Each structure stands twice: as C-alpha cells, then as structure tokens.
Amino acid sequence: MKRIGIPVLASLLLTASAAAAQPNDAQIAAIVVTANQVDIDAGKLAASVSHNVDVKSFAERMVTDHTGVNKSAVDLVTKLKVTPEDNPTAQSLKAGGDQNLRNLKGLKRVAFDKAYVTHEVAYHQQVLDAMDQVLIPNAQNRPAFVAHLEHAKKIEASLAGKR
C-alpha cells in the first residue's frame, strides 16, 4: 500500500513544531482550524467515494464532528478577539492534507478505504501528539481526537484482511 503523505505530514508537523518557538494563541487558532479542515476535506472525499458502509459513516462522522469542533473554535477565538495567524505548522498540515487528497484520488475501492483509514489513524495520532507536546496540553477537544483515533483503528483492523 502506498503511504505517501503520512510520513511527510508527520515529519513536517514535528519539524515545524520543534523548530518554531511555542506558538502564540493566534498561531494555535490557525493550527486548530487547519487541522480540522484537513480532516473535513478528507472525510468529504471518502464519504462520496467509499462503498464500505463503516468507512462511509466514519467519514461522515469526521465531517460532522470536525465541523462542530471548528465552529466552537472559531466562536472562541472571535470571543477572545484573536485573529488566526498562518504559520509553518498550519501550512505543513495543509500541505499534508492536500497530498493525502491527491494520493486518495488515485485509488479505488479497498485500496482507497485502507489508505483513507490508515491516514486517519496517523492523522489523529499526530494531532494528539502535537496537542500534548507542543500546543495545548489538556486541550478541550483532546477526547474527541482520542475517540476518533480508536474508531479509526477499529475500522483499520476490520479492513486488514480485505483485498
């Protein structure tokens, strides 16, 4: 299976995070919004392409949940009068998301499902790691990412034997 995108996303996120100083609130806001948007975009593609009922409903759930998380994040930064500020971590997340979409668009059926779900596992783990190490320990939305990660792992296991 092609795994283009995941290592790139991972390394870029970590490199950018490690290289940069602790991001400020405006930068964190941009990272949060971008991280959610990347998963919304992948979810929309998977919901329309996948024929697997579990993958499809997971993808729809990602669109709904991350849209909700983004709405609450935007509400919060608006209330705090913070304007999201683009930064290398947000940019690398976006680049990784775009690369994932390009990769997925070249795949069909089971190969698509596996690549999408495997990327979802890596993505949610990556965001959790970033939350814990760099961004916001005890972030309010952390449990949602944990639940999504466990859900994605379950589907990944169910797809393992399929060809």
Add this chain to the structure above:
Amino acid sequence: MTPASMTQVRRYGLPSAVTAALALLFGGTESTPASGPSPATHTVIIEGVQFSPPALTVRAGDAVIWINRDPFPHTATSNQGRFDSHAIEPGRSWTFTPKKAGAISYGCTYHPTMKGTLRVE
C-alpha cells in the same frame, strides 16, 4: 407546586379538601403514595465524547436527562432497544423516564467508544 412540596402540604395537616383542590389546580400527585419517594431527575453530561457518570442507578419513574455539551451531535441508544434519543445536537438535551426495572447498557451510535449503563430499580 412540585410533588415534593405537595407532600409537605399534606405533612403539615391541611384539610383534605384543600389538598384535593390544590391537587386539581396543580396537577396533583394523589396516585403517588405519600410515603414513597417522589420521582427524581438525574443528569448525564455528554462531554469529551464520554457519558458522565458512565453508570447511573435510578428508580423506575425517575427521569434521566442527557445533556450534550460537545460541539457535535451524540445519541444515547440502548443496546436492547429500550430507548433511542437519535441525534442530540450540541447544547441540547433528551429525557427518558424508565418504567421497568432492569439493567440497560447503552452507547452513542456515532461514537462506538462511548458506553454507559443505566440500572433501574
């Protein structure tokens, strides 16, 4: 007037005609024995993709209200078909009043990691 305060009225020995009139005015709880506990309301908070508390014991006739504090929808759905809230949108709640005793396991149909139990006595 709440059922509890109605009980208070009776306890303080008001004439039964007054009690009956009050019962007519306020809906009354005459069918509930004065000695028995009034139905209670229990709250389960849904937050951080979890039911809190995950295990709850109530009496038959008590109300259980699930409040969704997450920014996306959840459900409270019993595994045995006893109840299904369907989507509880962010900031909304859903109430179920169990009538029969027994243990009910439930979850969120959207998030398989979410689990809860309701014990009805």
